[in-house]
Amino acid sequence: MPSLEDVLSTSNRNFLMIAHRARSDGKIHLNDLCGASGRWDGVARSITSALFLSHDMRRDTSIHILLMGPDDPPKLLSLNGASIKYLNPDERASSALMKKCLKEDLPPTNGSMIRPSPGVTITRSGLEEIISAFTGPIYYLHENGIPAEQQLGSSSGDEPLNFILSDDMDLEENEESIIGKNSDKTISLGPVILHTHMAIVVIHHLLDMVKSTP
Numbered sequence: 001m002p003s004l005e006d007v008l009s010t011s012n013r014n015f016l017m018i019a020h021r022a023r024s025d026g027k028i029h030l031n032d033l034c035g036a037s038g039r040w041d042g043v044a045r046s047i048t049s050a051l052f053l054s055h056d057m058r059r060d061t062s063i064h065i066l067l068m069g070p071d072d073p074p075k076l077l078s079l080n081g082a083s084i085k086y087l088n089p090d091e092r093a094s095s096a097l098m099k100k101c102l103k104e105d106l107p108p109t110n111g112s113m114i115r116p117s118p119g120v121t122i123t124r125s126g127l128e129e130i131i132s133a134f135t136g137p138i139y140y141l142h143e144n145g146i147p148a149e150q151q152l153g154s155s156s157g158d159e160p161l162n163f164i165l166s167d168d169m170d171l172e173e174n175e176e177s178i179i180g181k182n183s184d185k186t187i188s189l190g191p192v193i194l195h196t197h198m199a200i201v202v203i204h205h206l207l208d209m210v211k212s213t214p
Helices: 004-009 039-052 091-102 128-133 150-152 173-182 194-212
Strands: 012-017 061-067 075-081 113-117 120-123 140-145 161-167 185-188
Touching: 004 061, 004 075, 004 120, 004 128, 004 185, 012 128, 039 061, 039 075, 039 091, 039 194, 061 128, 075 091, 075 150, 075 173, 091 113, 091 120, 140 150, 140 173, 150 185, 150 194, 161 194
Parallel strands: 012 061, 012 161, 140 161, 140 185
Antiparallel strands: 061 075, 075 120, 113 120
């Protein structure tokens, strides 16, 4: 098995979503993603926004979901755009694949890891270990940060970029503290708070524009 550092450094663009309520035990109710499943609808939308293009996948991108909901947290669910298979863009289908993956046995030991499906890795890891394992700049998205276009406009694309987002809940105090000590910058997409999956699309757009500029 690869190390956590390997899992977090295989893509040029990495999104870490902290999902405070999303079920971590695989008991995802496909007919009730937003209720009994702990807002798995938001997780599924974020996966689609991070990895899918109109007729292709973003092969340079990974999305990592830190699952903090019942009954088996914490789990880091990582999806790699370069190697993912069997993933579809609709919420129900992607949630069904993740449900199957999360039902695989993951030992409780910190650092344990499984690969239940191509392009999918599940790791027993908490926020501090995850952030410490990132390679490259770490940006925390918050409405009170510096403008993202100002920070990302000078990005060379030569090193991985890592973006931390919360779900529909504010970060807890200890999470804010960990991120504050380890992130390079807090960046903002504007004064209006966006859904996580929308923020991911905007970040992709800003980076795509930088990449396409001669």
